[in-house]
Amino acid sequence: MLRRMTRLRWRISHRPPLPPGCALFLTGDHRAWSSDPSGWTFDPAGELTSEHPHGTLLSVKVRARHPDGTVTEEGDAWGGRAAPHRHVVTGDAGIDLHVAGWQDASEGRGRPGRSAPPREETVLHAPWGDQPVRLWWPEGQGGPLPLLILHDGQNAFDEAPTFAGESWDAAGAAQALADAGHPVRIAALPVNHGRSRRYVPFPFELNDFDSGADEYADWLKGSLLPHLHARFGPVPAQDTALAGSSFGGLITAYAGLRDPGTYGTLGVFSPALWPADHAFLRWLPGRRDPQARVWIDMGDHEQGTVAASRDLVTHTRDLTAQLAPHVREARFTVGEGHWHDEPAWRERLPAFLRWWREG
Known part of the structure; x- marks a missing residue:
């Protein structure tokens, strides 16, 4: 035709x-x-x-x-x-x-931020070198708070260091949550050229067939969480969330299901499941975390055509249904008119935060 x-x-x-x-x-x-x-x-x-x-x-x-x-x-x-x-x-x-x-050699370093920056930036040692950690919490809130760990932390807060001048405005969303009586702490982890290696758990072209995702997941569990607990006070798994988008959504689902009992909530935004011929779907059977709540979403404009995007939404909904019997709760959401980009994830973040803390 x-x-x-x-x-x-x-x-x-x-x-x-x-x-x-x-x-x-x-x-x-x-x-x-x-x-x-x-x-x-x-x-x-x-x-x-x-x-x-x-x-x-x-x-x-x-x-x-x-x-x-x-x-x-x-x-x-x-x-x-x-x-x-x-x-x-x-x-x-x-x-x-x-x-x-x-575009020029300045790489946008003079770009002003429209959204609130993190309250603090620190650096932790990691197997791949120094790992920046961008921290935010509501003003006046001391002691332990529910913890959200965000991948792609360069895009989480102010726009100045972002990939293309758009951020998740994570501080703005979290401040609204705090104003509603649900304060949380955010630890956002910037990534650079090692993104495909760190976030994709399977060997494929973009990580030179050498995945570092297990190394990254080990560091999250064995180094980052103990550091944050030692500094701010222990946070139980049920109050700890891990979230990210695209490849960040993939590593969120992988790390959470690989280490059941570590994260009480997984925010899987627009997961990129295609690497290594959809290897994640072959890895998934048998994985379970009966105490975890999992948010999975997808925009309806994330492929090259309206029809292909519709199919992607269907496949992601099916993934959620496949996972549902093996976790405490699985929630699927469609972003209407949403592309595969930061403005879409920024718009969906507040609903995820409310679902995490108010649900």
Whole structure:
């Protein structure tokens, strides 16, 4: 059956200047983020026409190829990485692209934060080197508090160190929870280029077929938790939560089910289950933690098309049903209109926190 095609008219409505001779082109997940401008170059007026099947979910960016062949990608106003432009293909449309800046060597270090920063940052020793720990707790709250450990801690609080200028605003969500009478402490763990090795429990291309997830899970249980308990007071497992998104969701589910009785709640946001041909699904049978509550969610715009995203939601709901008999509680939530990004997880975090502490 022929797929209905729609025509999009792209126009760069604003961009900072570039050296003479640069060719601007469009890239995105629809072309595997290729840096080849062939067929996707904007005309001198900054316009480009393309055709896409109805129902495609597009994430795109503008790039510039310099006369010497080097390529610069659009960024934010501070030279850091920018979030992609998003578009759901539902019919012919004109789309304006506002390019705020170009990525440069500053990596966005001057980017201001809109959300509250952590109260403290410390560094602990880990097998892979120094591990920063970003800590937040409600003002005036001393002693032990329920503990949330967050992966991808560089994206948890203020926007300055984030991947693309968007954060989870974890402090804002936790402050609202505290105002409702449920204070918690957050320990967020930044990660860098070792993310695929630390978070994916199975050998695959992005971790060079050398997973470090067991090493990471051992450190969480054997080093991080004892350190936090010694400093702030012991917290029982039923008041300890582990959470993360994408690969962070994968390591959350893996570490929690690998070490039953360690975490009372698992926040599995948009889990990336595909590495090593969905090896997690083959590892899962027989895993159980009768005392754990597990939150699993997925946005309905997380694949390349509306139909594929719908299938992903179905598969994730089925995963939750498969897990439910083996844990205390399994909750599945769909993020309507949510893509695979920080703004989506920021929007779903408050509901997870309420479910964790009020449920």
